[in-house]
Amino acid sequence: ATSAAAATATALRAKQHEKRAATMFSQTEELMKFQFMSMSLSYFSSLNMLKQLREINADTTTAAVASSADAAAAAAAAATAANVPSIKYLKLGAEDVMAASLKKKQNELDAARIAQDxxxxxxxxxxxxxxxxxxxxxxxxxxxxxxxxxxxxxxLEASVDGEFLLELRDEDLVQVLGMEHKLHVRKLLLARDKLKPLTEADLVKKAAVLREEAANGTRNNANAPTTSVVFSQARNGRLNRLEDSLNQGFPVDKEDEKGNTLFCVSA
Incomplete structure (x- = not known):
């Protein structure tokens, strides 16, 4: 667009220059004719000078027009290469803007749907x-x-398989694989660490936790009231003790020897 405007301005200046030159030539010719009455030799010399001036002006005008044409052609080629429509035919209304916005939003939704699938x-x-x-x-x-x-x-281009993935560092993800967003890097590393095999120290900690949970379960079972005691509490309306029994882990859907549940007995 800038090149096209420059070409238009150059052509306009060339036309103005040609008009001023024509006026000057006309005035000069009249002056030369007047001087011919007193000095014929000077008249012919002036005519020769006038001819040269006209030739110079013609060359200047031709060069300006050619320059304008070249600039306009260059602008058109640049617009075509950039896929920019000509200003002459660029008529965008509110409907066009809305349609473009909806199309962009639809493309984003399609991309999100594909990623989800x-x-x-x-x-x-x-x-x-x-x-x-x-x-x-x-x-x-x-x-x-x-x-x-x-x-x-x-x-894929870096041929990152599972074994290589386990060895990747933060700087590898950012500088080599192009993960510029810090949260993306953090997300990937957290997910990878969750899938890493446990080390010997981790296995020892896991075994200790499992033993502790098993011991707690054994102690809870030892202290838990028996079925007959809890059903007796429900049958006799001892709500505070019944609540304590349930808090100690007694299953609420447990059945007695007759197939009754705590709800049936309480009712």
Missing amino acids: DAKRSMSEPFPSEMRLWSVADVGRWLDTLSLSQYKQAF
Whole structure:
């Protein structure tokens, strides 16, 4: 658009220059004719000078027009290359703007729907039990489940499989694989750490936790009231003791030897 405006301005200046030159030439010719009455030799010399001036003016005008044409052609070529419509035919109304906005929104919804479908499909297919055994395709499906499908191509080009994924560092994800968003990096690392195999120290901690939970369950069972005692509490309306028994873990849907539940006995 800037090139086209410059070309138009150049052509306009050329026309103004040609008009002023024509006026000047006309006045000069009249003056030369008047001087011819007194000096014929000077008249012919002036005519020769006038001819040269006309030739110079013609060359200048031709160059200006050619420059304007070249500038206009360059502007048209640039607009075509950029796929920009000509200003002459650019007539956008409110309906066009609204249609473009709706189309953009629809494209975004379609992209989100495709990403969601990819994530569901990836989650429906089982992964190998250990991340170390994952293939490059498995890593791509895993990215779908994390809604990070935009990085699949980068991981594919880098041939990131499960074993390599376990060794990736923060700077590898940012500088090599193009994960500029810090939360995306954090999300991927957290998900990866959850799937990492437990170390020996982690296994020892897990075993200790399991033993402690089992011991707590044994103690609770030892202190829990018997079925006959709880049903007696319900049958005789000892609500405070019944509440304590339920808080100690007595199952509310437990049945006695006759098939009655606590609700039946309480009623």
